[in-house]
Amino acid sequence: MALDAHRIPEEPYYRPVAGEVALFEAAYAARMPMMLKGPTGCGKTRFIEHMAWRLGRPLVTVACHEDMTASDLVGRFLLDPGGTVWHDGPLTQAVRHGAICYLDEIVEARQDTTVVIHPLTDARRILPLEKRNELVQAHPDFQLVISYNPGYQSVLKDLKESTKQRFAAIEFGYPDAAVEAEIVAHESGVAAGTAALLVRIAASSRNLKGHGLQEGVSTRMLIHAGRLAAQGIALETACRIALVLPITDDADVRDAFSAAVSAAIA
Numbered sequence: 001m002a003l004d005a006h007r008i009p010e011e012p013y014y015r016p017v018a019g020e021v022a023l024f025e026a027a028y029a030a031r032m033p034m035m036l037k038g039p040t041g042c043g044k045t046r047f048i049e050h051m052a053w054r055l056g057r058p059l060v061t062v063a064c065h066e067d068m069t070a071s072d073l074v075g076r077f078l079l080d081p082g083g084t085v086w087h088d089g090p091l092t093q094a095v096r097h098g099a100i101c102y103l104d105e106i107v108e109a110r111q112d113t114t115v116v117i118h119p120l121t122d123a124r125r126i127l128p129l130e131k132r133n134e135l136v137q138a139h140p141d142f143q144l145v146i147s148y149n150p151g152y153q154s155v156l157k158d159l160k161e162s163t164k165q166r167f168a169a170i171e172f173g174y175p176d177a178a179v180e181a182e183i184v185a186h187e188s189g190v191a192a193g194t195a196a197l198l199v200r201i202a203a204s205s206r207n208l209k210g211h212g213l214q215e216g217v218s219t220r221m222l223i224h225a226g227r228l229a230a231q232g233i234a235l236e237t238a239c240r241i242a243l244v245l246p247i248t249d250d251a252d253v254r255d256a257f258s259a260a261v262s263a264a265i266a
């Protein structure tokens with residue numbers, strides 16, 4: 001069956017934070033285009049994997065980047081021994097076969113690429129394949145989902161207003177300390193007490209956001225630190241490798257953050 005490789009066989013672990021599962025189910029029932037907003041590493045990708053599994057839909061994920069063209073999304077003619085043959089791109093496959101299509105970091109794509117999704121996100125639900133002279137009517141189960149990190153936006157790199165306004169949004173952030181510790185413990189294998197300590201360290205880095213740090217330490221980084229600790233690396237070293245060094249190149253900020261880590265662990 002088409003898109004079998006995109007089916008998610010087992011339940012991806014996802015710890016709901018604030019009713020987002022029910023919200024997304026309602027949005028899917030209405031086939032509403034959705035935007036997942038939030039900082040890096042806070043669970044957006046894991047959430048959509050979980051939801052695709054829960055809804056029994058294949059998931060087609062595209063990591064957007066600035067060299068991406070509309071053809072990378074919709075498809076192109078390629079030369080093969082029999083002549084030129086059309087190959088559907090990932091978006092077209094999802095539209096034809098009723099998958100959830102997740103465009104990760106859509107803001108990275110050029111605006112002229114982004115507009116190909118417009119006719120899919122209004123009542124028409126069609127995808128024009130201009131080069132092939134075909135209008136693809138979306139499968140009834142198709143849904144478009146994009147992710148968007150508002151922290152990175154600049155005047156030059158932002159979604160067009162006409163794109164933004166086609167989506168409803170669910171906001172993601174760092175969960176409450178107890179919930180985040182539960183996630184870190186589950187994903188890294190450290191004990192509950194260590195996970196709670198890592199989350200306290202993250203809180204101190206999140207206070208440095210805007211004072212030298214562009215973003216605070218993400219849940220993903222805490223899981224990295226936890227995994228090193230679970231392998232027997234001393235917690236302070238694990239934090240240095242997984243949290244302090246990757247997040248900043250500024251020596252002063254690094255020292256301040258290292259001091260906060262040492263104080264928390266002492």
Ligand SMILES: Nc1ncnc2c1ncn2[C@@H]1O[C@H](COP(=O)(O)OP(=O)(O)OP(=O)(O)O)[C@@H](O)[C@H]1O
Pocket residue numbers: 013014015016017038039040041042043044045046047104147149183187219220223
């Ligand atoms: N609520 C949650 N339930 C389960 N795991 C979570 C949750 N939040 C974060 N995680 C963990 O954090 C990791 C990073 O999350 P994820 O990859 O989904 O981030 P993201 O928001 O998609 O980041 P990016 O914007 O950089 O792609 C996941 O692999 C998962 O282990």
